[in-house]
Amino acid sequence: MKKILSLIICSVCCDIVSAQTYTLQQLKDSALHNNIAIRNAQHSIDAAKEQRKEAFTKFFPNVNARGMRFNANKNLMKMSVEPMDMIPQSVQPMISTLSQILPAQALSFLTDPISFSMMKNGTIGSLMAVQPVFVGGQIVNGNKLAKVGEDVSRLQLQLSENEVEKTVEQYFWQLVSLQEKTKTIDAVDTLLRDIYKDVEVAVRAGVAMRNDLLQVQLRQNDIESQRLKLNNGISIVRQLLGQYCGLKPHPSLTPNPSPKGEGNFKGEGEAFGRDESSYTFDIVLPDMNQQDYLPPSPFGEGSGVRLLPEYQLLQKQVEATKLQKKMAIGQNLPTVAVGAGYTYHNLMDIDRSYGMVFATVSVPISDWWGGSHAIKRRKIEHQQAQEQLVDNAELLKIRMQNAWNGVEESYQQLLLAQRSIEQAEENLRLNRDYYRAGTSRMADLLEAQLLYQQSCDKHTDAFAAYHNKLLEYRQSCGQ
Numbered sequence: 001m002k003k004i005l006s007l008i009i010c011s012v013c014c015d016i017v018s019a020q021t022y023t024l025q026q027l028k029d030s031a032l033h034n035n036i037a038i039r040n041a042q043h044s045i046d047a048a049k050e051q052r053k054e055a056f057t058k059f060f061p062n063v064n065a066r067g068m069r070f071n072a073n074k075n076l077m078k079m080s081v082e083p084m085d086m087i088p089q090s091v092q093p094m095i096s097t098l099s100q101i102l103p104a105q106a107l108s109f110l111t112d113p114i115s116f117s118m119m120k121n122g123t124i125g126s127l128m129a130v131q132p133v134f135v136g137g138q139i140v141n142g143n144k145l146a147k148v149g150e151d152v153s154r155l156q157l158q159l160s161e162n163e164v165e166k167t168v169e170q171y172f173w174q175l176v177s178l179q180e181k182t183k184t185i186d187a188v189d190t191l192l193r194d195i196y197k198d199v200e201v202a203v204r205a206g207v208a209m210r211n212d213l214l215q216v217q218l219r220q221n222d223i224e225s226q227r228l229k230l231n232n233g234i235s236i237v238r239q240l241l242g243q244y245c246g247l248k249p250h251p252s253l254t255p256n257p258s259p260k261g262e263g264n265f266k267g268e269g270e271a272f273g274r275d276e277s278s279y280t281f282d283i284v285l286p287d288m289n290q291q292d293y294l295p296p297s298p299f300g301e302g303s304g305v306r307l308l309p310e311y312q313l314l315q316k317q318v319e320a321t322k323l324q325k326k327m328a329i330g331q332n333l334p335t336v337a338v339g340a341g342y343t344y345h346n347l348m349d350i351d352r353s354y355g356m357v358f359a360t361v362s363v364p365i366s367d368w369w370g371g372s373h374a375i376k377r378r379k380i381e382h383q384q385a386q387e388q389l390v391d392n393a394e395l396l397k398i399r400m401q402n403a404w405n406g407v408e409e410s411y412q413q414l415l416l417a418q419r420s421i422e423q424a425e426e427n428l429r430l431n432r433d434y435y436r437a438g439t440s441r442m443a444d445l446l447e448a449q450l451l452y453q454q455s456c457d458k459h460t461d462a463f464a465a466y467h468n469k470l471l472e473y474r475q476s477c478g479q
Helices: 002-017 024-034 036-059 092-101 138-205 210-245 309-330 367-437 442-476
Strands: 062-071 077-081 114-118 121-134 250-254 274-278 335-345 352-362
Touching: 024 036, 024 138, 024 210, 036 138, 138 210, 138 309, 138 367, 138 442, 210 442, 309 367, 367 442
Parallel strands: none
Antiparallel strands: 062 121, 077 114, 121 335, 250 274, 335 352
């Protein structure tokens, strides 16, 4: 059993050691390649391409081939003819004379009706090609509309990429913030251990009360509680980030102890314990102490609005409504087409075939009653799209300015957080010296320690918020 446990522990350790480290850009690239939202947007582009190709086929002739073979239970045509009705009146006196000379059997073919039938079975086949010459511009405008649809799908992909990039950065900086707070917890824990040693010595020397020692221990317990919460948060955010970026989880083994404390083996060759999947990758942590936090210079007012995919989508909407209005007009115009055909049949038990060429003209007359209202509706929709373009362009400019204000505000917050750390460090140093000199209480020292920890956490949050605001500003400017 010890040998098996050793192999399992070595395997898990190898998985942890071999955990790959990713930069922020690598995580973005992985998400853009594997995220389901990007794949769906790419599928929409592929579908729009096929729709554009489908619209292009309308320029070519429409060719139809039809064939039919039938066998009826009785003849489709049946006729009975009186021969005397087919003989001219001038010839009938001659027939009367012949009836006196010839026997009646010889003249029965003239007096008895003749019945005949046909088309009990047969074959019909035809091949027809029709080339539209003029259909009111519907084919041309339909192709343009399909091209607009493809452009819209590409812009939707760009929006999806921006959203994926934004989400990855949010997860990334959230993970950075949690890991940096863990470092702060470690530093505070080391500080509290040093304070505990100092207080312990003071208590033994009789210059400090045991209550001071208990206060330090309570603060250490609180730090351990915060560490547990941070570790759980790091685990969850890492899993969310790994799943969103399409990273492959690594299997990890969690032993299931039996009531006797021994391993739970279910059978020979079966894994020990519970098989779980987890993300064991690491990220490259940025330098939190860098001083060059200067944000980029803002663009001129409105200069980047036309580069935004949101603005271009509004332009495509205006273009689409304009084409739809033209197509509505074309549906109420005359249509002209030319064609050629070939037909074969043997309905009379004789093979017959013939070819023909033709031209057709179709003029919608009653359709103008409802068509005029459809045209007016398309004109109103086109006007709405134009007004929406102007209005939303102003909103996009406001969003750009607001994003820049967010960058400036987060930059100032970051500088304030930096200064707060320096001030909290000095305050902690002074209170520690005062406590050692016996001129300060333990509560003051622990409060100084808490302020230092809070300053470090605020600096971490401000650092993450600053980079998120930078990305938001870049995207609002179309970068």
